[in-house]
Amino acid sequence: MISIWDTNVEVKIDDRSHVIRSPREAVAFLKNNWPEDRSASYAKARKICLDAASGVVSGEEARAAFEAAAKEAGILR
Numbered sequence: 651m652i653s654i655w656d657t658n659v660e661v662k663i664d665d666r667s668h669v670i671r672s673p674r675e676a677v678a679f680l681k682n683n684w685p686e687d688r689s690a691s692y693a694k695a696r697k698i699c700l701d702a703a704s705g706v707v708s709g710e711e712a713r714a715a716f717e718a719a720a721k722e723a724g725i726l727r
Contacts, residue, residue: 651703661725
């Protein structure tokens with residue numbers, strides 16, 4: 651089952667906005683578009699989003715972790 655978040659997370663990198671709607675989208679974004687400076691919150695968000703995509707943790711927990719990592723990275727819109 652694909653988990654869609656109740657609230658999207660909007661991020662902006664290099665004047666390009668991205669709307670992240672689910673743990674799977676978050677994992678893809680973390681892997682392919684994240685700034686090179688990757689902190690502990692990045693690693694935590696990646697693990698939690700992977701777990702949520704597999705159904706191990708809730709989608710909302712993944713959204714919160716992704717949002718926190720984006721905020722720390724300065725890309726949260």
